Amino acid sequence: MVTLGLTTLITAGTGVTEDRRETIAVIGTGRVGGALGPRLGALGYPVIYGSRTPGSDRVAALVAGSGEQSRAALPGESVNGADIVILAVPWQAIDATLTGLGALDGKIVIDVTNALRVNEQRMMEMAVATSAAEIIQQRIPGASVVKAFNAVGSHVMADPATGGGPVTIPLAGNDAAAKTRVAALVEELGFESLDVGPLGNARYLEGMAVLYMVPYMSGRTDEAFEYYLRTGTAPKRDFEVRPAE
Numbered sequence: 001m002v003t004l005g006l007t008t009l010i011t012a013g014t015g016v017t018e019d020r021r022e023t024i025a026v027i028g029t030g031r032v033g034g035a036l037g038p039r040l041g042a043l044g045y046p047v048i049y050g051s052r053t054p055g056s057d058r059v060a061a062l063v064a065g066s067g068e069q070s071r072a073a074l075p076g077e078s079v080n081g082a083d084i085v086i087l088a089v090p091w092q093a094i095d096a097t098l099t100g101l102g103a104l105d106g107k108i109v110i111d112v113t114n115a116l117r118v119n120e121q122r123m124m125e126m127a128v129a130t131s132a133a134e135i136i137q138q139r140i141p142g143a144s145v146v147k148a149f150n151a152v153g154s155h156v157m158a159d160p161a162t163g164g165g166p167v168t169i170p171l172a173g174n175d176a177a178a179k180t181r182v183a184a185l186v187e188e189l190g191f192e193s194l195d196v197g198p199l200g201n202a203r204y205l206e207g208m209a210v211l212y213m214v215p216y217m218s219g220r221t222d223e224a225f226e227y228y229l230r231t232g233t234a235p236k237r238d239f240e241v242r243p244a245e
């Protein structure tokens, strides 16, 4: 049973129940991991950082700022006992990272990555025909991948107030229950969530990241923006979608 961040555990044979926050493994200790991890720790989630250098001073400082229950481990170990796994590594590192993490069966995997590259115009462009999220889901079919947080800057993840107003985190995924769970987490972190359909739509969310990066790539950071998607805007009549001819 999962409700708003609390997992009710029934201790085998005793009938004793215990509420606890789910354990969240954050893979990668860079800008995204370093922004989300401390905030999740502050909300009471035990955070386990999956790092290539779990014993480094840098990672120790991150752990120290992430609540009493947090710790760091090598990536493959960090996911043991984790209910939710956040993939916050560069796209170029995802193949090796997934190999190290194993199957992740039964876990919710939040994919923050973007399969992007820099093109000749010094702009970001998609590096794959589908999306990082779909490719990741194929690699870990027993996990429920939810695309989230991929088109918002790490500075806004760390402090949503820097977004200058409401910020929407669109979610794509094939497992409705996993999306509902991630939506609650997104809202606990101070964002609005919006279900934008199946995981196949992650390719459009990764396209939103291409656009998000334009002000940064072109040196016009005064034009940097955040996504806020207002809902309730459909006309008040029956709305028919005609299939494409």
Ligand SMILES: NC(=O)c1ccc[n+]([C@@H]2O[C@H](COP(=O)([O-])OP(=O)(O)OC[C@H]3O[C@@H](n4cnc5c(N)ncnc54)[C@H](OP(=O)(O)O)[C@@H]3O)[C@@H](O)[C@H]2O)c1
Binding pocket: 027, 028, 029, 030, 031, 032, 033, 050, 051, 052, 053, 059, 087, 088, 089, 090, 091, 092, 093, 097, 112, 113, 114, 149, 150, 151, 152, 153, 154, 155
């Ligand atoms: N930065 C943003 O504002 C932002 C926003 C939305 C989405 N994203 C996406 O989120 C992902 C993480 O971005 P980030 O900005 O946090 O990246 P980052 O600052 O470069 O940090 C990535 C972390 O991944 C780990 N890692 C594992 N294998 C690696 C490898 N081969 N090379 C480098 N690092 C490796 C490292 O942690 P350890 O050294 O502890 O292993 C590293 O600190 C990316 O896919 C990015 O596209 C970023």
